Amino acid sequence: MQLSDYDAFPTTLPIVVEDELFLYPFMISPIFLTDQKDIDAAADAMENNSLLFVTSSMPGKEGTHDFDTMYKVGVIGSIMRKVHIPDGRVKILFQGLARGKIVEPQEGPFNRAVIDVVTLESYNKLKADALMDILRDKVKKLSALNSQIPADLVRTIEENDEPNRIADLVSSMLKLDKEVAYVLYVEMNIEKRLLGLIDIVTSQIESAKVQREIRTKVHSKIEQTNKEYFLKEQLKEIQQELGMDTQREEEIANFREKIAELKPHMQEDAFKEISKQLDRFARMHPDSADANVLQSYLEWVLELPFGKLTKKNLSVKDVSLELDKDHYSLEKPKERIVEFFSVRELAELRGIKQKETGGVILCFAGPPGVGKTSLANSIATALGRPLVRMALGGLEDVNELRGHRRTYVGAMPGRLVQGLIEAKSMDPVIVLDEIDKVGRSMRGDPTAALLEILDPEQNSKYRDYYLNFNIDLSKAIFIATANDVGRIPAPLRDRMEFIGLNSYTPKEKFEIAKRYLIPQELKKHALKSREFSITDKALKTLIDEYTREAGVRNLRRRIAGLMRKGARQLLEDKTIESISITRKNLEKFTDKKVFEISQVDSKPQVGIVSGLAWTAVGGDVLTIEAIKIKGKGALQLTGSLGDVMKESVRIAHSVVKILIDSGELPISPSIIPHSAKEREERIAVDPSEVYKRYDLHIHVPEGATPKDGPSAGIAMVSAIASILSGQKIDNKVAMTGEVTLTGKVLPIGGLKEKLIAAYKAGVEKALIPMKNYERDLDDIPDEVKNNVKVIGVSRIEEVLKEIFVK
Template sequence: MQLSDYEAFPTQLPVVVEDELFLYPFMISPIFLSNQKDIDAATMAMENNSLLFVTSSISGKEGERGFDAMYKVGVVGSIMRKVHLPDGRVKILFQGLSRAKIVEAVEGEINEAMIDTVELEPYNELKTNALMDILRGKIKKLSSLNSNIPADLLRTIEENDEPNRIADLVSSMLKLDKEVAYKLYIELNIEKRLLALIDVITSEIEAAKIQKEIRTKVHSKIEQTNKEYFLKEQLKEIQHELGIDTQREEEISNFREKIEALKPHMHEDAFKEISKQLERFARMHPESADANVLQTYLEWVLDLPFGKFTKQNLSVEKVAQELDKDHYSLEKPKERIVEFFSVRELASLRGLKQKETNGAILCFAGPPGVGKTSLANSIATALGRPLVRIALGGLEDVNELRGHRRTYVGAMPGRLVQGLIEGKSMDPVIVLDEIDKVGRSMRGDPTAALLEILDPEQNVKYRDYYLNFNIDLSKAIFIATANEVGRIPAPLRDRMEFIGLNSYTPREKFEIARRYLIPQETKKHALRTSEVSISDKALKVLISDYTREAGVRNLRRRIADLMRKSARRLLEDRSLNKISITKKNLEKFTDKKVFEISPVHPEPQVGVVNGLAWTAVGGDVLTVEAIKIKGKGGLQLTGKLGDVMKESVRIAHSVVKILIDEHKLPISPSIIPHTINEKEERIELDASEVYKRYDLHIHVPEGATPKDGPSAGIAMVSAIASVLSEKKIDNKIAMTGEVTLTGNVLPIGGLKEKLIAAYTAGVKRALIPLKNYERDMDEIPEEVIDAVKIIPVKTIDDVLKEIFVD
């Protein structure tokens, strides 16, 4: 079909835009139409038996059908066939006839335009033929490198002498970018067009060479890999037939790779020891007894985090923020922790070595549940370091810390090395929990090993028996916890700085419960804050009547009880939206009350005095009772008293005798025993006869509970003085302090816990040693000071002036 069969140009023709293909005049190509304008244009051409103008969309404007989104030069041709597809598209078979261009656009429902053919420029035949020969040579070379070029296309190029036709064929074969193809297509000068094509083909040849080289290398590598694979598989099969285990060789190879990777981060002695054991393992028969021991050893040591340290810089400000965020009260402990890390940060800023600034190891000492371990957690979080907890309670075997020697199956490294592996870092925060409960047995003394671990001068080269090489523990931060400092061996105590965490006051417990415990337990029990509420009064009763502790651990359990019962009620009664726990309905949610500290006796009594004691779970009020029985001045003690308290009673007895003899403790004549002579005359005896003619029985109730401590002296003196003088002691007074034979009152420890116990029991006045009053009053909570009158006493005379009532 020829153009002459249609109307003369220029003429108005429908326009179709192709988004994917770039068409040339000689091509017969299927075109798939999905845009309605294109479909209408093709339909119009078929119905009118007219030509169709096909052009390409401009790059980046695919899908648009405006004249500004299409190239102005394209192909004019006819539609040979038109088919409607099931998916709504239309397929046409288009035959290109000639280059054409848009002369004038006609906008409408169907894209139409005045189309005119494009006249090519005349050319120099001799020069053009020379360029075509070069082009054919380049094409042949490209076809030798690229197998995708069809052979019939090469023949057409060889046999055809029309330069524009050959240029179109080559352009279509190269699959050029749309913009590049269009620039070549609109070039009317054939010589320029052929030169541009030669440049493009030259670039294609270079790219094809590189691709072929890469393919050759890849193919060779694949062949080599396949060859090695098949050889290895054959070797495995042969070894299997011979009964040789190949898995062991792979393990040894993996061990070697790990050792080489860790070599830059470990000391030379460590590398030598591990390499030596690996070589032994490689030479050893896999069935031998030592093979498993060595394999376990290699697995342990290669799990050590050699060279791994946390990257976060030390920030005192962040430590302080984290401590305040996680803990209410505890002002002095938090201040001391911040000071400890201030030294480290300052040393780091000034480039000092850590060894030069290492101070004592921190040890948090205090009753259970007051936040010792949680403080360590906050420190680890603030420093961005992993936390490793090593429980030392009941530890008797030194090998648990030092590691077991590799002389038997089941040997393993010590807990410190295991902690480093667990923390995956060489500078974790290591918490030595319950360091006061380390035992000692025939298997060694673990505290001796702890001396090396906690000494900054020695732990740089800490040797674990299992590893058999030195590791550096100096980068780790050690924090110990203890309930009773006195149970820690003296050499170990010398390496520590103790931060005391005392009992919480009821107000502090209330704030901790409100801020931390209730929100945490609400979340743990899948409840929303809007579903459960605990009134302030109910919470105060829960603290005062249902918990028995210095800390808040039992309080947390009680709150958890409330949450569990609340969750159950919400499930059983779906109509409930909220459960309110008040002082009135608290008993429905909890068990019976537990009174930690009984209220003081309601009335003053003779021989009954309130003593203040310190226990591992906080302070307590101990009632000391004394009675006199006719006898010979004997002394009987009950209540399971310890040796120290027994001595206190004997000292107190002697002190009271001196007070009576010196007439500092008046004795009523009616109390003094008398005798009758032979003439039946009544003879009054000296006041000292009161303690000679009466036996005393001293008792501290709750006899099944062991009691001991150096702070019951003045309470014992008061009880004995009261019973011998028959004077009543104020029931609202409590006391603590040790007494000497000369009547001086000695200072005591645990003052804060004791005064909190007095406050809880309803005591109005408390007698304490003068030295404690001078140095320890800043530790006493304000609410205790406001409620209890604290009276300092220096001698036993000061005590006797305060205790008796008329």
């Protein structure tokens, strides 16, 4: 089939764009069509018995078959066969006839354009023949190195004298990148084409030589490795036949030597168990499964630091200095820690065993980020002992602590034994982190294992299931941390002494940031103190308006964020020598503000009171709102209240009714709704009728947040009393305390956090239970007591005298 059998060129032809293949004239190739435009173009060529123009898509533009994404030079040819495939594609067998180029694109439902035949330039036959001879020689060499180049193609190149045909054949054989293939394809000067192909074939010959050399080396290395393996296996079999397996004997002798070294420091049962297992191991066949299990066991147990103790003597002075160096404030926790180690040091000086002094397990309890784990780190540093941290959060499997019995596949010692091996000492500081978050499941209760670990009467003979002998934990110092003491099981709680770490005041946070956080973060961010600084006002704003926490963890993150942005500016702008964060430019370096505590209302209002609450991240001020609606005395509660707070509201409602009935809470008759008959006859209504003629709706805002706890009683009474009596509540007053039906105010917990929250919210007067006033006021920071007037109340009548605006 020839071009002369069709219309003269230039002529309009349908166009198919091929994404994968790069076609050449005189090639017969199958093409799979998936794009609808291409399928329609092929159908049009078949229907009109016309030629087809096939071109390639540009690199990176595959799939978008538009004129802007296709090459303008391609192949003119005919469709020899067309088949529809069940998956929706169409397969055509395409025969190339000549080079063609797009002259003028045409609009239509599929790609078509005016196509003209590309006329190749004339050439010097002598030069072309010389270049072809060089190319043939190069292709032969490449064929000898690369088995993927077929001999038939080499023969065809040798028998053909047409240079353009030879160039096309070699190009198709080399599997060139689309862009390189197109550059060669559109080159009209045959001499330049042949020279380009010679360069490409030469580079591929060099590449093939390197690959062959590498393959030869790898093959030789593999052969050598296999040879050595087979020889070693043969030697092993010969040694076993002759009873000369020296490697195993050396291993057993090494184990016996280690046991002999450790025997003086082992308990008797430990020595017997390890020796027994070693004897079993020596009698076993080395290829048995039990031999591998026993070998792992012996390797584990002989890593235990039997008899190894830290050489540094316990010094209370060192502990005190280290605690003061690493922590600001926390006076009471630090004092209790020093007392704890004073007893130990005195016992050591007088030669009294720790068991006889009634050892105590310390547990640091408090909100996240207040320094619980940090205190444990400081203790370990001061004592010169290694620190082992065991994160117990979410632990459900008791075998994680106790170890797995050796009958299980993949058995290992428990976390405690692994910690001793890592510490390489039998007296490390072991931190049991998040002990309140230990779980319980079908795999056992880990808290039951912790009872033995933390009991000084029992932990001198602690048994790990994997080891199967007792080890002495009495010399280790155990320190637990917890966020919520109430979630720790009672028997476990009984074995610990709790040291409370409360929220930091803004002043304490400021000092911690200046003394510790900023210097530490400067070092982490590779900054010098002269290159980055934060003014005091900016730091206070960062604490008050950008963090919401009891500790300083988020404050550290905020400071780190400022330093990251500062480091970037120093790198990008070489003219900047230092970054200074001030209150004015703080917003440029940080995200949006997160106000920690909502400020109290700007003016007194009826039915709105500020209550003080304790949360996991410190104290908070809860606004309690009450409204009255004409009704029959019903009570409606909203705000995601828990059962305890719902009962507090009902008790408060009853208490207010009693106060109204007794005349303790005066009610103006003008606020009581009168019926039409009462207004007409001017009947005076008893003030006690007020709570019978109004329905009350009590709401605590932020309904999505669950709220519960026994400390909102007097706040609920105040809100209900205000709304029923019509008296305004002082907006600068906040309160906490539970109330009984008889009007007594009961003590509460978390007073320090609550009063710190009141101080932050701008409260001027705080009402607290009298018992808390008498016993807990010393724990409140002076910064809070100097700015908030704290008043102790024992009955609800005293509360009402303080809250109403005269």
